[in-house]
Amino acid sequence: MKLFWVLILLAYNVSAEKFFYEQEPNNSPIDGNHFKSEQTILGDMQGKDQDMFIWNVSDGDADFQWNIEFEGLPGKLTRLDLMQVEFTEDGSGVTKVDTIFSMSSPDGSVPLQTNNLVVTPGKYYIGLSYAGGQSKPSASPLFGDIGLEDMESEIQQENNQIDSIEVKEQDFYKIRITKGYKINQARIKEDKNSKESPYSLRADSTVGIYFFNKSLWLDFKINEKQTNQVWKVHGQSELGKPLTLKLYDSANNLLASHQSDKRGTFYLSDLKLSVGSYLLELISQDSSTAIIEVANTGEFVSGNEAEPNNKLKIANQIKIGEAITGRLSDNRDEDYFIFEVDEELSHKQLKLSVVNDNKENLRFCLWDDNQKRLKCNDTKEDIILDNLSLSTGSYFISLSRSANEAPYSVNVADVGPRNPIMETEPNDSFPQAVAMNEKRLVKGTTVGNEYDFYKFDVDDSDRMWTIQAVGTNLDRLMIYNARGDAIQRATNQAKSNRLKLSNLILSPGEHVVSLNGTDSKYVLRVFPAGKIDESLEREPNDSDIQATALNIGETKKGLLADANDVDLYHFRINGEQGLHLKIQPPADGALSYQLDREGVRVGRKVSQKGEAVEFKGLLKPGEYQIRIQPHRDLSDDLYEVSLKTYDAYTCIEDCEPNDNPYQANNMSGVSVVKGQSGTHDDYDWYFLPESEVQRKVTFVDKVGNNINGIVGFTDYGKTSLVTERNSKEQLIDFTIPVNKAGYFRIQVSKSDYEFDIKIDNQPVQQQIISADVSLSVSGLPEKIKAFSPESQRLKGQIMVENKGHEIVDVHLKIHTGDYRWITDISTDELQLQPGETKQIPISILTPAELIDTIITRIVFVAETKGVVVKQYSHEIKADTNAELVNPEEFWGVQKPLLGGINVAAHSMGAKRTEEDIAMNVSSVGYGFDELFDNMTALNSGLKYRGGRKTEKDIVTIEFAGNKPVDVVGTILNPLSGGSSYKYLKDFELHLSLDGVNFQNVLQGSLQPVGAEQSFVLSQPYKARFARLYMINSQDDIVKTNLSLGEWKVIAAPDTVFDSFNIASPNHGGFVVWSKPQISGDWDKPILTEELEHASARSRSNDDWQWVIGFHNQRAAFIEKIQWLPSQADTGNRSNVEPMKSVKVFVSSSSNVGPWQLVADEKLDTDKSLKEITFEKPVWARYVKFVTDNVKISNYAYFPETIRILEKQVGSDYQSILGEWGELSHQALYEKLNPANKLTVKDERQNHSKNTAFDISQVKTTKGQVQLEYAD
Structure with missing residues (x-):
């Protein structure tokens, strides 16, 4: 589950941050986890665990400064050690460990950081360890110190109950290693640097320095204007290499010196310098690096501010605990102050106060060292931040925007150890979220109207969670994903003292919560609330892409405790189906729902308090969305939404959908x-x-x-x-x-x-039609194999009995919940004598790759005089553990059409008749030719204009050639422009031998699905013309904006056609790859019939080679290859060479082989057609051509055309251009050479490393992997 957490974070994080999760074992330098460059390391420690990471620093990394930020375990003392390690010769043991520096987090609530580190190429070792901790969250009264005494007894009891829940303490840590500024190396020459010839520094400019020797000399100058300023000389030495800094005046007097600390930081501060030159001596180790800056800093002040201090760079420095008074003169005046937080202070609680003497409007802001704003307030009142907790570094205070004179005083005070149960500032934004303590409990306040953000970790993946805030003036409680999007919220509509987010299903890892209030005092707590209920909705689900899946037969539960909340569910049906949607609100709540199909409303209802709302109707195939919202009466309890099948064919009253x-x-x-x-x-x-x-x-x-x-x-x-x-x-x-x-x-x-x-x-005299008929079905299975690559043939019998005393004529219909399921019934018209029973055999062919747990409902209907008198339903579930039922090869097209050529395709030479072109002009519609281009896509295809004045909507096509063909069926694909409601629905197919006299051979209806749908004629019909009558759209409106993507007319598979050039782009041929890369677009012209004289310039000695693939990457039986040399007139150009030979290889597997050599031919220097004919046709999915290269920098002309001709189409061979299923890679090759299939049940149970199957004694092995399992 840890890996899942990382993936969740990666999916939602919109920055370039890289995450790395620790992998156990990593307890020592020998087995530590390696990483490089910028990383955010995520890990956890339990028991006696300790973790080790190895930071691999490259030469390029050493050109930058680096920052380390560390968040320890909540409520525990966590230590990070940065070390250098030496090993034994064989690397099996450690001989020496040098700790460069350490960082200790007492309770994990405030990140620790160290910045601007200078590193060297190599390895640094980061060790993590922890102890019991210093935090004592129960030391403070739960409510007394934030003024909630009147609620204490009630909520204290509740919190005691929460404390009794067994919950795993938070044990996650985070290390963020980021790249800082690039080190700009000073140009110091080894033999030119000395005390007499130092390198000169510029003020406020950081430079990198390299130690050729142990000492380095620098200087800087102070002019008259700079004498009133305070200076600081500071920098960073390379980690693990100490540095000593010495400052001399122009008379060579030593003014000050400083030794770098363990992190490499060195500085001389508070320098007031007179006019003159100053010399710096830096003493370190050979071949080390450092950075240094002479900085103009703000003046340390005591008592009163010192002007000027209107910029960050010249901010007044204030000492912790000393109040400073100042004055803003007008709206243009700004005052800046700076204070430092060292490691000791980073463990303390600070109080920052600004006393606004005249109560004038002013703006207060707190900034970090990177000038990132941490907190801002516009107020007339005093500013009191008595719960500041800051990591090490420099911080700025700014005061501004006062229209009138505004005297003030500023003080930053150390108020003692931090109490981990209390809120710490700043925490006003998502990035500033403060870690909650180990009990996931915090007490806090809001100043004015503000948000407080907190973060907490979860490692119990099988529990639901509750987030609860109790207090005064609470407005809103929200939880966020890792990207910062609010995924669930509770709003205080009733103005109560409690806000709650319940039944949260949280993935393991870090989560962020915010609480909004106005001058609020609160207690915020996160705690587990029982095992996960799998039927619960998953938040967020308030957008289209986040909608929760609701399968037929399922019941889901959800919570709508906020007036602005919305829950979205979605489901898909692949066939017309009767469905019953029921939404039961809680007893004290009311809901509304809206059911949409692809953006169009199908149903909508509003419930009364506690009243269920339902939809029962016959729905068309498509994507559906259910939108559920609260209606007036909010509730903290769960609602239920269920989706079940429904016998819709017998509906006679208020048959939904009927909302428009x-x-x-x-x-x-x-x-x-x-x-x-x-x-x-x-x-x-x-x-x-x-x-x-x-x-x-x-x-x-x-x-x-x-x-x-x-x-x-x-x-x-x-x-x-x-x-x-x-x-x-x-x-x-x-x-x-x-x-x-x-x-x-x-x-x-x-x-x-x-x-x-x-x-x-x-x-109205309503005719009542009834018949005493019974209907049942036997023989069909209840479960079939899921994810099978084959179709499954289901066989059964329909039993119809006439229980009445009169003869009954019965018409049988079969409706499947998936249009891809093909039904076959021996007869659908019956006449039954009184008491007679008849059995009718049926078979149903399923599609391949049925999704696990999907239930398909099949409805058998008996009609008399057009009225449904009986129906029977049978449900079949796809299950990975079910047996395969009567497997058959899956093609995606009905078998009588398999391999047949689409004689209506423009690529085959078909064309629209002159009459059709004259009738279907732009005022009628557009995209008529796109019906015959062998392509479908959204916003393409034919689209009729609404309100057109045509008598009938027809399109007529003339087949290629002058001989009739046997037409066996048609294929239509509705995928086109506009809504699926505008897709063609009812149509007729008419055929003709002369283009004048047409015969209606088929009436059909399309499903509103953007996929190929095939229709088989009752018998073959000879024809040279076809006409499609388009009657209406899916919304049953005549003369609407009807659309259609593709129309195919299929000839009998044994129809004889000449050999097709399957390399032609018109037939789907294309160049897959070339090696080496060759400039220009030569790969396009070599497959066309135009003379384009494609050429390229040689840039290496490698042979030129390219691979040609065919339509849908299918394997063809090829007889010959035709090579038409370039017809270009090269004249007397000396830098042009002819291609002298060509080798031809074929592969039936992939475009990278394995390859079989089928021809090795010399190429003539003349320009005549070269034909390579094979003794026997060969199977090829890809064909590779290899030619000798020419001299580097010379040119070669490629063939004008390469044609690859497959075997002539007829009774013994069907072309790859025939119908083998939409976008299918399979064709006749797979039909004749079916792939090896697993014919016996796999009993090996090799689902883990420990039970791995030994393959050392076998040449091949076969198996099948499923979701949640592995072999």
């Missing part, structure tokens, strides 16, 4: 309209088809609804109908014009509605 006019229920022959609307904020739509006569339709209310909630339209809800309302008799009349359909929208005041329907004042 395009989904309206047909009212034809219906005497009563009933359903639910009203309080659920739901629309229900109904329609009557168009008629040649005008009609008056009357709705008569039966349950006391407001009839004003019914509205009538024509034109899909765009034009209102003439309406008459009679409130007294509770009825409403609508007049539907001639040749218009009527649409009726119902949204009434009560949840239930019921209306009697009259047409032209006459009650």
Whole structure:
């Protein structure tokens, strides 16, 4: 799970930060974890553990300064040692360890850091260890010192209960190693540096220096203007190499000296220097490096500020514990102060106070040494930060923006040891989040309206967590991912003293939480709350890409305790399916939901408090999203959302979806309209088809609804109908014009509605059709193999019995929950005598690679006179542990079409008829030719314009050649521009021999899915022309913006065609790679028929070679290769050489071999076609050409065209250009040479290192790996 944590962090971190997680064992310098360059090291220590890391510093790394930041274990004393280590000759033991420096974190709450380190190429060893710790979080009263005494007894008891929960203490640490500024080396010559000839330094400029000898001499000058300033000479020596700094005046008097500390830091500060030259002597070791700067610093002040101090560089230095008074004169005045925090102070709590004497508006800011703003306040009041905890370094205070004169005093005081239970500042932003103590408990306050950020670690991956804040004036509680995005929040709508985030499922690792309040006093705690409930939603799930998957048959639980929260779920169905969505809010909560299909609303309802809302309807294939939000009544309890199958084919009342006019229920022959609307904020739509006569339709209310909630339209809800309302008799009349359909929208005041329907004042006589028929299915399995590369053939029987006393005619239909499942029924029309039973064999072919746990529902329907009288459903689950059922090779296209050529493709020579081109002009639509280009993509293909004036929407194509072909089927792919609601739905295929007289050979319907869908004709039909009639779109609207991506017409697989040049780009041929890289676009012209005279210049002695691949990387049976030499006129150019020979290799495996040599030919110097014919055709997925190179810098002309011809297509060979499945790499080669398959169940159980299967005694082994397992 540790690795998972690292991956989570990497996925969400938007910076360039690199993470490295410790790998055990790493307890000593011998087995330490190696790393290099910038890294953030993440690790944990438990028991007697200690960790070692080896920092490999390169020559390039040594050109930079380096920074180390260290966060120790929460609540424990954690120590980092940076060491140099010497080993025995064989490297098996350690002979010497030198600790360069150490960093000790008493409780992990404040990061420790050391900056501007100078390193040398080689290895540094970083050791981590810890002890019991110095923190005592229970030493302070839980509430007394932040003024929550009135809540203490209640919450103290609750916290005692939380303390009793067994929870693993936080044991994570973090080491961040970052690259600083590049070291600009001073140009000091070895033989030219001496006391008499020093190197001159410029003020405020850091330089790198290299010790050729043990001492180095530098100088700098002070002029008249600089005598009032305070100076500091400081720098950093190379780690592990001490340095002594000495300062002399111009008379050679020693003024001061300083020895570098263990981290290499050296300095002489608080220097007040008179006009003149000053000499610096630096004494170190040979061949070492250091950096040095002579810096103009702010003056140390005592009592009053010293002007000027209006810039960071000249900030007044203040001593800890001494108050400084000052004055802002106006809005343009700024005052800066600087103070230092050493390692001792970094373990203390500091109090920073600014007394604003006149209570004038001013801005206070606290900055770090890198001028990064840590905290800012605009206020008239005093500034009191009594809980500052700062890591080592320099810090700046700025005061500004006062419109009037503003006297003030500033003080930074040491107030003693830090209490790890108390909040520490600064913690106002995500990057400043402060580590919580080992109990994940903190007490704090907010000043004005502010956010406090904290971080904590989790290592119990099987638990849920609760984050709770108790206190005054709390506004918002939020938890974030590693990128800084809030993933869940609780808002204090009820103005209570408690905010809570419950049932959190947190991945192991670091998490950040923030609490927002206004002058708040609070206790914040994070604690475990039981084992993970796998049915719980996973936050965040409030965006499209983060929506939680909800599979059919599943129930999920979620929490919507914040008014602005939203939970998104998604599911996909691959076939028309009846589904039942149910959302049960908690007893004291109310919710609303919206169900969308690809951005279009399908259903929406609002619940009352504690009331379940449901959707039951027949849904089309596609991607669906469920959006759930709180509605008025918030609750801290969980809601439930479930998705189940539903017998939708027998629905006769309020059949969802019917939320818009395009989904309206047909009212034809219906005497009563009933359903639910009203309080659920739901629309229900109904329609009557168009008629040649005008009609008056009357709705008569039966349950006391407001009839004003019914509205009538024509034109899909765009034009209102003439309406008459009679409130007294509770009825409403609508007049539907001639040749218009009527649409009726119902949204009434009560949840239930019921209306009697009259047409032209006459009650509708609804015909009741029924039949006493039983329906059942046997033989189909309940489970089939998941992730099988093969299809599975399922066989069974349908039993239909007539239990009545009259003859019944029954029509059988089979609906699958996945359009890819192909059903085959021996007969679908039955006539049953009274008491007669018939059994009808059926078979179902599944697709390959079914996802584990997916359940596919198959619905068998019996109809009489177009009315469903019985239905039976059977569910089949894909399971990795199930047996393979009747495996068959999977092709993705129906078998009668397998290998057949698409004779409608432009690449085959087909073309649209002149009549078609004249009819389908730009005002009708566009993209007609894209139907025949063998490509589909979003925003491509044919798109008809809405409102076009065409009588019929047809496209006509003429096949290549002048001979008829046997057409066996058609393939259409809806993937195109626009919404799937605009994809073509119903169509007809017409064929013709002469282009004039067409025969309707197929009526079909497409699923709204952007994938190839194949249709087989009842018999082959000879034809030279094909015409596609496009009737309507998926939303059943005529003359809408209908679209279609691809239309193929498939000839019988045994149809004879001449050999195809499969190297042609028109047929999918392409150059895969060349070696060496050759300039220019020579690889494109050598496959085309144009004479483009491609040439290239030789840049090496290596042979020229290139590899050609074919359509969808399929393997073809090739007979010959044609090489047309360059036809360029090279004249008398001496730097042009001909290609003298070519070797041809083939591979049926990959574009890098293994290769088989099939030809080695000399090339003639003339320009005639060279033809290489094989004695026997050879299988090739890739063909490699190798030619001798020419002299370096000379040019060679490549062939104008290379043609690779496969075997002639006919009864014994089908082309790779035939239909073998959309984008499939398989073709006839795989059909004739099926891959070896695992025919017996694998009993080896070699799922771990300890149970590895011994392959030393076998030549080959076969197996199958699954998710969550490995062999």
